[in-house]
Amino acid sequence: MFVDRATISVKAGDGGNGCVSFYRAKYLPNGGPDGGSGGAGGDIWFIVDNNLRTLSDFRYKRKYSAENGSDGAKANQTGASGQSLEIRVPPGTMIRGEDGVLLADLNRVGQRFLAARGGRGGRGNRTYATATRQAPGFAQPGEKGTRLNLKLELKLLADVGLVGLPNAGKSTLLSVISAARPKIADYPFTTLTPQLGIVTVGQTAFVVADIPGLIENASVGAGLGHDFLRHIERTRLLVHLLDVSDMTDGSPEDNFDLINRELERYDVNLSMRPQLVALTKIDLAEPTAVAETILNLTERGYEVFPICAPTLTGVAALVERMAGLLAEIEVDLAAALARDRVVIDSSGVTIGRSTAGQGRPGQIHRLTTLPEGSVAADFEIEVNGDEYEITGSWIEELLARINFRDTDSFRFFQRQIKQHGVVAALEAAGIKPGNTVSAGDLLFDYYPDDDSRDE
Numbered sequence: 001m002f003v004d005r006a007t008i009s010v011k012a013g014d015g016g017n018g019c020v021s022f023y024r025a026k027y028l029p030n031g032g033p034d035g036g037s038g039g040a041g042g043d044i045w046f047i048v049d050n051n052l053r054t055l056s057d058f059r060y061k062r063k064y065s066a067e068n069g070s071d072g073a074k075a076n077q078t079g080a081s082g083q084s085l086e087i088r089v090p091p092g093t094m095i096r097g098e099d100g101v102l103l104a105d106l107n108r109v110g111q112r113f114l115a116a117r118g119g120r121g122g123r124g125n126r127t128y129a130t131a132t133r134q135a136p137g138f139a140q141p142g143e144k145g146t147r148l149n150l151k152l153e154l155k156l157l158a159d160v161g162l163v164g165l166p167n168a169g170k171s172t173l174l175s176v177i178s179a180a181r182p183k184i185a186d187y188p189f190t191t192l193t194p195q196l197g198i199v200t201v202g203q204t205a206f207v208v209a210d211i212p213g214l215i216e217n218a219s220v221g222a223g224l225g226h227d228f229l230r231h232i233e234r235t236r237l238l239v240h241l242l243d244v245s246d247m248t249d250g251s252p253e254d255n256f257d258l259i260n261r262e263l264e265r266y267d268v269n270l271s272m273r274p275q276l277v278a279l280t281k282i283d284l285a286e287p288t289a290v291a292e293t294i295l296n297l298t299e300r301g302y303e304v305f306p307i308c309a310p311t312l313t314g315v316a317a318l319v320e321r322m323a324g325l326l327a328e329i330e331v332d333l334a335a336a337l338a339r340d341r342v343v344i345d346s347s348g349v350t351i352g353r354s355t356a357g358q359g360r361p362g363q364i365h366r367l368t369t370l371p372e373g374s375v376a377a378d379f380e381i382e383v384n385g386d387e388y389e390i391t392g393s394w395i396e397e398l399l400a401r402i403n404f405r406d407t408d409s410f411r412f413f414q415r416q417i418k419q420h421g422v423v424a425a426l427e428a429a430g431i432k433p434g435n436t437v438s439a440g441d442l443l444f445d446y447y448p449d450d451d452s453r454d455e
């Protein structure tokens with residue numbers, strides 16, 4: 001079965017203990033303190049691996065821990081740092097805390113997320129020596145590594161979603177174009193859970209998702225389809241299956257419009273996805289009815305493929321077109337993703353003071369002191385876990401003017417948010433490198449360009 005949820009526990013490594021030791025030599029009985037500090041514990045990272053498609057690995061292994069740091073030793077030897085642990089997840093994995101708060105949305109290949117930082121190593125007694133305290137007989141224990149329970153959720157990253165009424169022939173199509181063996185039967189709602197199949201065409205392969213049939217009001221929860229619409233949210237192409245042999249429930253075009261209305265009501269973006277139409281069960285249909293449906297839908301601008309899946313009639317042409325369209329869409333997707341790779345540069349900004357201290361969930365931050373040379377603007381920063389949301393009329397107006405695919409336009413945006421103190425406000429709110437910032441539809445990871453973390 002396809003697994004798309006998993007709960008795991010992670011534990012970053014403990015820091016090694018600091019050491020208490022004094023230098024001893026034959027003629028120097030009271031040498032100075034020379035206990036080294038402990039090494040840092042390893043961190044827990046999540047890394048997106050494009051070769052993975054499911055969360056099934058997490059069904060069997062639920063506990064993940066990074067290595068502990070080693071203790072410090074005599075002669076000022078610092079303990080070795082613990083190895084960090086990298087947990088590989090498929091693209092599309094969302095990581096939530098135990099409370100359900102979204103911590104990371106991992107959808108770009110190679111994207112990394114620091115889930116838990118290893119404990120710091122304890123200081124050795126050597127580091128406590130001062131002019132007045134020359135022989136400190138104590139050292140610091142290592143800091144414990146963070147332990148967390150995390151919920152992983154994978155929105156099925158299918159390239160193509162099959163949609164249509166129950167019994168339209170979706171599972172039958174998937175069974176003949178892939179190695180997937182979905183249940184097929186002559187009654188509606190045969191498919192109860194989404195099924196994935198990998199379709200190979202020449203050198204390329206893509207993933208097709210078969211979801212339970214949709215019915216009227218599926219977008220608001222009717223039938224079984226609703227829960228599964230989210231599985232096709234991120235597909236790049238929809239294939240809409242229309243049974244032309246069965247005229248009992250209205251004309252094929254009426255059914256076609258009904259499904260499209262449901263898609264639109266669920267998510268406008270979904271209804272704007274490119275859509276190919278497959279007319280199914282043409283072996284049972286009136287040829288004139290088929291011809292008429294083809295004509296009508298073609299006139300409306302759709303590409304229509306009459307098929308009979310059990311005999312493979314028309315299937316090759318449909319699959320070829322799916323592959324062809326996906327290749328075209330790929331280019332657009334790359335451009336869309338490039339937009340996400342935003343790096344805010346905070347160099348040279350004087351950090352103002354926020355009205356409150358560190359970021360807490362739901363807390364709103366306002367700068368009381370604006371950075372030097374910056375211009376006042378109306379915006380607020382809301383902190384939710386590791387997510388920082390910028391809201392307010394000024395940022396909305398700014399976003400509306402920016403074309404994120406254009407480098408100059410994007411630079412202008414970077415300058416604006418710096419000049420107006422947004423970067424300073426984020427810092428004052430406690431943002432850390434790699435945290436997520438959202439503003440309107442824009443989502444990006446925060447990385448200041450000076451990397452001076454005090455560790």
Ligand SMILES: Nc1nc2c(ncn2[C@@H]2O[C@H](COP(=O)(O)OP(=O)(O)OP(=O)(O)O)[C@@H](O)[C@H]2O)c(=O)[nH]1
Pocket residue numbers: 164165166167168169170171172173183184185186187188189190191192211212213214280281282283284307308309310
């Ligand atoms: N004659 C004929 N029967 C077909 C064709 N395609 C599918 N069928 C039959 O139609 C019935 C329903 O097919 P499924 O593939 O299970 O339909 P589905 O769209 O997956 O249905 P749900 O899972 O309920 O949404 C099955 O009995 C299939 O054998 C076709 O091209 N010709």
Ligand SMILES: [Mg+2]
Pocket residue numbers: 170171172182183184190191210211212213
């Ligand atoms: Mg089915």
